[in-house]
Amino acid sequence: MQIQIYTIPILGGEELNDELNRFLRSKNVLQVESQLVSCGQNAFWCFCIKYIEEKSMERGKKRVDYREVLDDDSFRRFSRMREIRKRLAQAEAIPAYAVFTDEELAEMAKLEDLTLAAMKKVKGIGQKKVEKYGGYFIPGSSQNEKS
Secondary structure (H helix, E strand, O other): OEEEEEEEEOOOOHHHHHHHHHHHHHOEEEEEEEEEEEEOOEEEEEEEEEEEOHHHHOOOOOOOOHHHHOOHHHHHHHHHHHHHHHHHHHHHOOOHHHOOOHHHHHHHHHOOOOOHHHHHOOOOOOHHHHHHHHHHHOOOOHHHHHO
16 A cells, blocks of 8 residues: 655645646545645645555456456446446445455346345355445345435
8 A cells, every 4th residue: 555645725726636636546546535734824735645556456467348248238237336336435435346346246247137145146245245235236226226
């Protein structure tokens, strides 16, 4: 894990703000902490960003293009599931892969009839993940409608 600190003045910090946004888009961000600091007549935001270097993430793993691996219907389901996962991860301020990995979502997307019981049979998905997140991914469930 790496840490990057940014300090951006409230007034006139547009360039630094753009730099921060570029940095955030380019990294696998684990956590962002922010604090408004006031010092006399000056005020600025201080951001502490914890992230993982791309090199450490890719050790031994090649990227999978799920558009090529999945059929059209499965890929559409996979894409919808990624959106749900993204919203859940943002709400809990955790990395998306902590909800479900792409590999787990792809296996779920292949299932014609996705149920909580079927989810538990997917490699890497245990009882706790199913209890916490499963309902959000079941079509027509009340949790799914909230997400």
